[in-house]
Amino acid sequence: MMPMLDLENISHSYNEERAILSNVSLKIMAGEFISILGPSGSGKSTLLRIISGLEKQTSGKVKLNNNIVSDDNYHSPPEKRNLGLVVQDKSLFPHLNVLRNVTFGIRGQKDRDNIGKDLLKLFKVDQHEKKFPNELSGGEQQRVALARSLAPKPNILLLDEPFSALDDDLKEELYLETKKIIQDKKMTVLMVTHDKNEADIFSDKIIFLENGRIK
Amino acid sequence: MPLVAVLSSLFGEYSDNWNHLYNFVLFDYLRNSAVLVFGVSVLTLIIGTGTAWLVSNFNFFGKRFFEWALILPLSIPPYILAYTFTGLFDSYGTLNNLVRNIFELEQSYIFFPNIRNIFGAIIVFSFTLYPYIYLVARSAFLNQSRSTLESGRILGLNRFEISFKLAMPMIRPAIIGGLMLVIMETLSDFGAVEHFAIPTFTTGIFRTWYGMGDLLTAMQLSSFLLILVAIFLLIENKSRRNAGFVSDSSTHSPIQIERLNSRYSALAFVFCSIPLLVGFILPTSELMIWAIYYNPSFFDDRFLDAALNTITLAVVAAVLCSMTALLINFSVRINKNKILRLLSSFLSIGYALPGLILAVGIVQTTTFIDSNLLNKSSLALTGSLFGLVLAYIIKSYALSNNTISSGMEKISIGIDNSARVLKSSGWNLLGSIHFPLLKTSFFTSILLVISEVVKELPATLILRPFNFDTLAVSTYIYAAEERMRDAAAPSIAIILVGLIPIIIITRMIRSSRDKGAM
Incomplete structure (x- = not known):
């Protein structure tokens, strides 16, 4: 079986003195949820930017x-x-309402509004479809951001500390809902986080990254 | 290209006209320019820094009004103030007549001295250009940290020593930046010095070209002025870089505003009233009186034609200039294009180019294109609106670039990343994300360019097609024919458009102050 994502010896540096990533190799199979766990500055986000x-x-x-x-x-x-x-x-587009944010990445499909509305319903923010991002709470904005990322049916979903700005109660609620949606849609996901609990809840496999190297 | 065309003249032949200029008038040009620059610098520093110091550090009667009203003279181009002052202060002008009538003096009695000389020009430039210093000085005063100034108190300085030994030296780089803008504007002016018959570089260039018909010598003169302006531009850039130490947002706490007692409050009121009165209230009142009482056919055909030409030109130039700035900034942001970044910085220098030099360079460039690349038997570009619009774009690009790049900086890079991952790139990214988010900046840029274009005189005068008048040109022609009252209508229209950037600046200052207060 071919991996959905295959990284071969990825190295990255902004100058010769300090490497951000050193020979990182990683394979993710379709439908897998893999988390990369590591402290700040370990190169997690850079790896997602490269992917x-x-x-x-x-x-x-x-x-x-x-x-x-x-x-x-x-x-x-x-x-x-x-x-x-x-x-x-979240990086929601501030000038577009919730529905337009979610349907932004859907191209050439006549039923893009229906796809968007279904996703909003799935993430329980369908009542806000006409609102603008600044009218939503932090948790609602994150739900919209998640819905938007799934709308174009991506091959892989990349999550960069997606829940870290939320309070604990909201996190727990969103963990469960997001996990269910991802499992139902059989998504391939790569998440980077510094929160071990978060990685444990979601992941089929956890990879530790430190100083740009997989441990 | 226009710049290269002008500077390349230095390496060409020097004609007899040059020898004449060199032997008889070049020294006058230099001396007059130096006296003008010195006088205007001293007066604008006193007015600009003094008023900024008062409204930033003290509470006194009228302070809230003066905060924004002191910028108003910026809406009046020096040449309009020069025309108005002539009408006001001439031997039989409004004010001398008023004094004679009030005190029942003889008709030969002249109270106000002749203003058509270099000292009159210094007054005119100082009272229209001081807002450049007022704006930067005020912003620098407001950004000073209270704790820094309080440290001075603890170290034994009294209130005035704090101001003159600590606060003023701290804002010096910002003030020098503003002063360089004042100097560049003074050196670039054509309309006011021409009206007062003061021989300077700009009037010399114009006379050499139009009077002697010697474009090459005019370009050689332009090159010397350009080198002078470039020196002041370098100083301005350097001072802008140094201005960074004035503000430190991480440790910033606003300065403490002190309430003045009634005597000092009255003095502050008078000090702030003078520049407003001389630079705005007097000239606009005089223009209104002329327009209402002496010129009932305010909206005559000539005025309407000139207004229509001006607005059409200004809108076309403003849209093109803003679009150019938007595309360049977008491309620099997305593609990290170093060449475009360099081009943008280079184009931004255009604001410092005297309109007259720009016009000389553009005429030279369009003539070259016409005679070498296009139909050699006719002039397609020379004398067309193309050159004029190009001049406006070069002159105003810095305004558009500053407005749009600062708007773009406010768009999080995360927005770009999200959009790109969602398959939006190129024109789609610009049209669906950046442009909607930059709409306010884009329209602000259009308004700023319009107000700049409406005021521009020397470039318009030279580059306009035959028989094509704008408001600035009409004003100039009426004033040149000593028909000051006829100049009132186009002058008022120019001032009204010139108020647009002032409203924008005032709003920006208010909104930044409100944010600071949050």
Whole structure:
């Protein structure tokens, strides 16, 4: 079985003195939920940026669905990789209402509004579809961000500390709901977090990253 | 290209006209420019820093009003103030007539001295340009940390020593930046010095070109002025970099505002009233009186034609300039394009270019394109609106660039990342994310450019197509024919448009102060 994501010897540095990532290799199979656990500055977020194409690694190879999307000679931009990404600060588009935010990534489908509304219902924010991001609470914004990332049916969902800005009660509630939705949709997910509890709840496998190396 | 065209003239032949200029008038140009720059610098420093110090550090009667009203003279271009002052202070102008009538003096009695000289020009420039210093000084005073100043008190300085030994030196780089802008504007001006018949570089360039028909010598003169302006631009840039030490947001606590007693309050009121009165209230009142009482055909055909031409040109230039700034900034942000970043910085220097030099360079460039690249038998670009719009874009790009780049900085990079992962890139990213988020910045940029274009005189005068008048050109022509009252209508229209950036600046200051108070 081919891995959905295959990282081969990824290294990255901004200058010669300090490497952010050193020879990171990783395979994720379809439907797997893998968490990368590590302290701040360990290179977790950089790894997600490299996988999403927002940054190009200094060396190594990134394969998605057995296709090379980035190596020494080629780099596919993020918009060509069909990935979902949710980050800590949500980055919702402030000028678009909730429904337009969720349907933003859906292209060429006549029923994009229905897809969006279904996802909003799934994440229990369908009553806010006409509201703008600034009218929502932090938890609601994160639900919208999750719904938006799933809307274009990405090959892999990348989560960068998606729950860290939420309070504990809200986290617990969203953990359960998100886990159920991800399992139902059989999503392949790579999450980076510094919270061991969070990694334990979600993950099929946990990988530790420290000083840019997998332990 | 226009810049290169001008500077390349230095390496060309020097004609007899140059020898004449060098032997007889160049020294006058230099001396007059130096006297103007010195006089304007001293007066604007006193007015700009003094008023900023008062409204930033003290509570006194009228302070809230002066905070924004002191910027108003910025809406009046120096050439309009020069025309108005001529009408006000001439031997038989409004104010001398008023004094004679009030005190029942003889018609030959002249109370106010002749203003059409270099000292009059110093007054005109100082009272229209001091807001450049007022704005930067006020912002620097407001950004000073209370704890820093309190440390001075603890170390034994009294209230005035704090101001003059600590506060003023701390804001010096910001003030120097503002002063350099004042100097560049003074050196670049054409309309006011021409009206007062003061030989300076700009009037010399104009006369050499139009009077002697010698474009090459005019370009050589322009090159010297350009080098002078470049020196002041370098100082301005350096002072802007140094201005960073004035504010430290991490440790910032606002300065303590002191209430003045009634005597000092009255003095502060008078000190702040003078620049407002001379730089705005007097000239606008005079213009209104002219417009209402002497010129009933305010909206005559000539005025309407000029207004329509001005608005059309200004809107076209503003939209093109803002779009250029938007595209360059977007491309720099997304593609990290170093060449475009460099181009943007280079284009931003255009605001410092005197309109006259820009016009000389553009004429040279369009003539070159017409005669070498396009139809050699006719002038397609030279004398067309193309050159004029190009001049406006080069002159105003810095305004658009500053407005749009600061708007863009407020858009989190996470928004871009999310959009790109959601398959939005290029034009789609610009159209669906950046432009909607930058709408306010984009329209602010359009308004700022419009107000700049409406005021621009020398470039318009030279580059406009034959028989194509704008409001600035109409004002100039009426004033040149000593028909000051006819100049009232276009002047008022220019001032009204010039108020737009002042309203924007005032709103920006208010909103930043409100945010600071939160």
